[in-house]
Amino acid sequence: MMPLSPTRCGHQPHEIAPLLTLRAVRRALATLSTLSTTHREVIELAYFRDLSQSQIADRLHLPRGTVKTRTFHALRSLKAALADLDPDRPPRAPARHRLNAHSP
Numbered sequence: 001m002m003p004l005s006p007t008r009c010g011h012q013p014h015e016i017a018p019l020l021t022l023r024a025v026r027r028a029l030a031t032l033s034t035l036s037t038t039h040r041e042v043i044e045l046a047y048f049r050d051l052s053q054s055q056i057a058d059r060l061h062l063p064r065g066t067v068k069t070r071t072f073h074a075l076r077s078l079k080a081a082l083a084d085l086d087p088d089r090p091p092r093a094p095a096r097h098r099l100n101a102h103s104p
């Protein structure tokens with residue numbers, strides 16, 4: 001397995017190193033396994049095999065836009081699931097549900 005590439009997600013190694021405790025790594029890997037196969041696949045190729053979005057698209061025979069969309073949704077899911085691991089992040093307010101336009 002290739003090492004993670006933190007700069008791909010916009011962070012420098014010195015910014016995330018304190019967060020990478022053994023507990024956090026185990027939890028991140030466990031959370032990764034909860035993603036759908038399509039989302040997990042693009043994350044593993046990008047962050048564990050260090051492939052570019054174009055390379056992932058070629059390998060999976062997908063348009064690059066599909067790879068970008070899957071990566072976005074996968075990272076959003078991971079970020080939400082692991083939010084409590086970041087001690088500097090303020091608690092998130094509960095999500096507001098949009099009212100159905102057809103409801104009375």
